[in-house]
Amino acid sequence: MRIVVALGGNALLKRGEPMTAEQQRNNVRHAAKSLAELIAAGHQIIITHGNGPQVGLLALQAAAGPPDGVHPLDLLGAQTEGMIGYLIEQELGNLLPDDAMIATLLTQVRVDARDPAFRNPTKPIGATVDELTAKHTTAYRGWTFAPEGQGWRRVVPSPAPLDILELRVIAMLVERGVVVICAGGGGIPVVTQKDGSLIGVEAVIDKDRASGLLADRLGADALLLLTDVDAVQVGFGEPDARAIARIGADVLNPDDFAKGSMGPKVEAARCFAGSKGRIAAIGRLEDAIAILAGKAGTMVVSGDEPVSFRLPHKKLAFGDKSPGEPGPQG
């Protein structure tokens, strides 16, 4: 299968983990194992990734440095495509045969300058801070913060992705067997100006939506959204939460899920799987192979197939589960 695999920001850097180079490299090394398994299983994969924690850190660093170095979000996004793409390419390359070809491609994604998202920032980036820090930073830098969990996080506009500028090059490489890493952080948001030229804008595109667009345009068979939760759950966080095993795109309602995190994944999965013969799946990074086999995670298929649940969700002890053996909830 041709699969677009999206690595969630949370799969690359878990909440609360320090954003050191070592931590990020370790996490990427872990993710690379799953990616290598997909390739070894004969799949043609295109890899995308989030950049929320990283782009937030770079913005903070830039603000703390010399005043002329405060770069806008399109430049920072480009920086994260370089940095995260490099780590993925290097760690995945270390696991693949010597003759495997990998390419990390800088990716620009066109958005509409009149997208209402520019007036309503919703995409959380960077670390969670306390209320006082959020208020100070709002006053001092004009950044917008929104409550998340126990604290506050900076939010930025997240316009809808419309076109992937480097699509022809990506397709050319994929056709020739190159493993392509692209659309990192959802791609660098650009708009078309009156004279037809492109210019970057201050936003961060949702990487799941961009990945869905990429999968559609590349004629992929599957969209695989990997994160740090087992599956899409109905009633997430409640004692009677139930994990969805399989559901038809037509009966899946993205409004039932958290706007900041699971919502965009569900929406991207629903959109992509809405077309016949295509599947989208959401689940844990380590379960990539099991998810495709329907043994873990949540699979969204085309049509109005009613929802089926996994056995009641149960907290697993470490070591209870390995990929392909999804354990009690499988």
Added chain:
Amino acid sequence: MRIVVALGGNALLKRGEPMTAEQQRNNVRHAAKSLAELIAAGHQIIITHGNGPQVGLLALQAAAGPPDGVHPLDLLGAQTEGMIGYLIEQELGNLLPDDAMIATLLTQVRVDARDPAFRNPTKPIGATVDELTAKHTTAYRGWTFAPEGQGWRRVVPSPAPLDILELRVIAMLVERGVVVICAGGGGIPVVTQKDGSLIGVEAVIDKDRASGLLADRLGADALLLLTDVDAVQVGFGEPDARAIARIGADVLNPDDFAKGSMGPKVEAARCFAGSKGRIAAIGRLEDAIAILAGKAGTMVVSGDEPVSFRLPHKKLAFGDKSPGEPGPQG
């Protein structure tokens, strides 16, 4: 002709210019005009670029931000490949026909872990600072500084480039008419570990040497090193300085030129043009077409052709010169 065009850090950001996004974009826009002229003239170009000022700034920003975000130079180099590559791709794309394909490729370059450069840092990065700042930063962060001009600049190891890891992908794209931007900042330096895996190292490869290697491996006809000086000069800075118009690689001695700036360019040009039928040229960004025609800059050809000089170097008033009309010294 197939030409590897290297944009000097100084051509992208002149000494003393503020490192704002706007300034960098304006400079890149200016450089893109020269690149577009080369493409319009029918040449197949591969673009590389320096990152000295930018990687120095990112290191400073990282040091000023949260302590866990102090990333090593390989990650920072990858960030600059993303950021600068993005600006070049976008601005060049705005000048090319709609059906032109451009790709910015993350590039890793293998170096030898035992390269003596690791014990003798020489590559200047970042801004020029005063002696007190240099001393403080050395004590506080362990960075090394070396005198440059009226001040001091941080210096880092600059090992010799041995292999370009993404070479096959670059060649594939070039063969198919894609304008490739790669090996930014000389490429991300990586070494092979005992188990055969790759890992990044703290260094910044000289982009002229990396560009020469790339040109050689791609079978390019020409290596064009663009910067902010008219030509290679004998007696640079002296009243009787003379600009070299043309010289054989075998009679060119890199030791005659400044180690930090012109030396590496002359060495890269001499190495590449040392093989029969290939040319290397050094000159001003705006003169790209004129340089290739032998009407501006310095051309290095194979063999022992004796040096020929341009008319005595004369300071030009702004507006005296336009590309293709190299003026008094042409």
